[in-house]
Amino acid sequence: DVKVTQSSRYLVKRTGEKVFLECVQDMDHENMFWYRQDPGLGLRLIYFSYDVKMKEKGDIPEGYSVSREKKERFSLILESASTNQTSMYLCASTLDRLASPLHFGNGTRLTVT
Amino acid sequence: AQKITQTQPGMFVQEKEAVTLDCTYDTSDPSYGLFWYKQPSSGEMIFLIYQGSYDQQNATEGRYSLNFQKARKSANLVISASQLGDSAMYFCAMSQQIMNTGFQKLVFGTGTRLLVSP
Numbered sequence: 001d002v003k004v005t006q007s008s009r010y011l012v013k014r015t016g017e018k019v020f021l022e023c024v025q026d027m028d029h030e031n032m033f034w035y036r037q038d039p040g041l042g043l044r045l046i047y048f049s050y051d052v053k054m055k056e057k058g059d060i061p062e063g064y065s066v067s068r069e070k071k072e073r074f075s076l077i078l079e080s081a082s083t084n085q086t087s088m089y090l091c092a093s094t095l096d097r098l099a100s101p102l103h104f105g106n107g108t109r110l111t112v113t
Numbered sequence: 114a115q116k117i118t119q120t121q122p123g124m125f126v127q128e129k130e131a132v133t134l135d136c137t138y139d140t141s142d143p144s145y146g147l148f149w150y151k152q153p154s155s156g157e158m159i160f161l162i163y164q165g166s167y168d169q170q171n172a173t174e175g176r177y178s179l180n181f182q183k184a185r186k187s188a189n190l191v192i193s194a195s196q197l198g199d200s201a202m203y204f205c206a207m208s209q210q211i212m213n214t215g216f217q218k219l220v221f222g223t224g225t226r227l228l229v230s231p
Contacts, residue, residue, distance in 0.1 A: 033218070042117075042204060043221040050216060058218065090158060101148060102219060104158035 003027070006091050006105035013112050019078040021108050023091030030095065032074035033102065034058075034066065037088040046089075049074055081112045115140045115209045117222035124227050126195045133180070134190040134225045136205035146208040147188040148219065149179065153201040161203075164188060195229045202226050 007022035025032065031050050035043040035058075045058030047066040055066050063085060067075045074093075078085055088109050092102035116139045126132040138147065149161040164172045164179045172179040180189040188207075192199055202224045208217040 031216070035221075040223055042223040043206075043219075045218055045220075048216075048218065050214075056211070056214060056216075088156065092158075101160040101163060102158075103160070104150075107156040109156075 004091055004093055004103050004105040006089075006108050008108050009106065011108060011110045013078075013081050013110065015082060015112055017078075017081050017112075019081045019110065019112075021076040021078075021089055021091075021110070023074045023076070023105055024072050025074075025093040025103070026072065027093070027095070027103070028071065029093035029103070030071070031093060032068065033092045033094075034064075034074070034076045035090045035092065036060070037090055037107070043090065046076065078110075081110075083112050086110060086112045115142070115207065115220055117205050117207050117220055119205055119222035119225050121225045122223075124225055126192075126227065126229055128197060128229055128231050129194055131191060131193045132195055132227065134192070134203050134205075134227065136188045136190065136222060138186050138188060138205075138207045140186075140207060140209065142208075142210050146217075147179065147181065148206040148208075149177070149188075149190045150204045150206060150221075151199075151201045152204065152224075158204070162190070192227075197229050197231065200227060200229045 004025045033048040034046040049055045049068040065077045091105040118137045145166045147164045151159045162174045176193045178191045204224045205222040206219040
């Protein structure tokens with residue numbers, strides 16, 4: 001089974017801190033994604049990556065950046081955390097370029113105070 | 114713009130009964146895929162079923178079936194013989210072409226919370 005692992009289940013950070021959310025997948029998938037999930041809004045795409053060192057903006061990239069130095073690892077960075085970034089963050093990966101089913105991690109619930 | 118609409122914020126069903134979760138979509142892509150995911154209270158997103166826009170038959174996976182009506186742009190999920198473990202949030206999603214990249218992304222609806230009672 002594909003395993004997508006997010007390093008933290010819960011995080012509490014202060015406003016203005018730099019925050020790193022880590023995601024690792026073990027199935028040699030080329031494509032990786034970061035979504036955020038908010039009640040009533042569903043899942044919204046922040047960034048995705050289709051290869052090492054390649055990244056593309058999703059629908060809501062403002063306030064975020066990403067890093068993909070190795071194929072298996074995709075990091076989401078909040079340069080200066082703000083309270084409106086309090087959310088559930090979900091990492092996902094997939095092998096194919098086309099939208100084959102995404103394999104998700106368990107999520108990181110981030111609270112910014 | 115491509116959009117997924119789930120109009121039922123919550124649904125209740127008794128154990129062993131069937132339930133239909135609604136999903137409508139809007140897209141200008143000639144080829145697309147429709148997905149359903151389940152999210153239990155643990156938070157993980159579990160892929161349930163997929164329907165391609167050119168598939169002639171409705172997709173089925175065990176107790177899950179997708180009622181695909183292309184002309185109506187609907188992709189409803191039908192769960193037969195509900196179980197207590199089916200209580201969860203359910204998301205409908207659609208693939209959307211990302212301009213100039215050759216990639217597709219998934220666009221999600223807002224979800225329907227299903228509660229199965231004994």
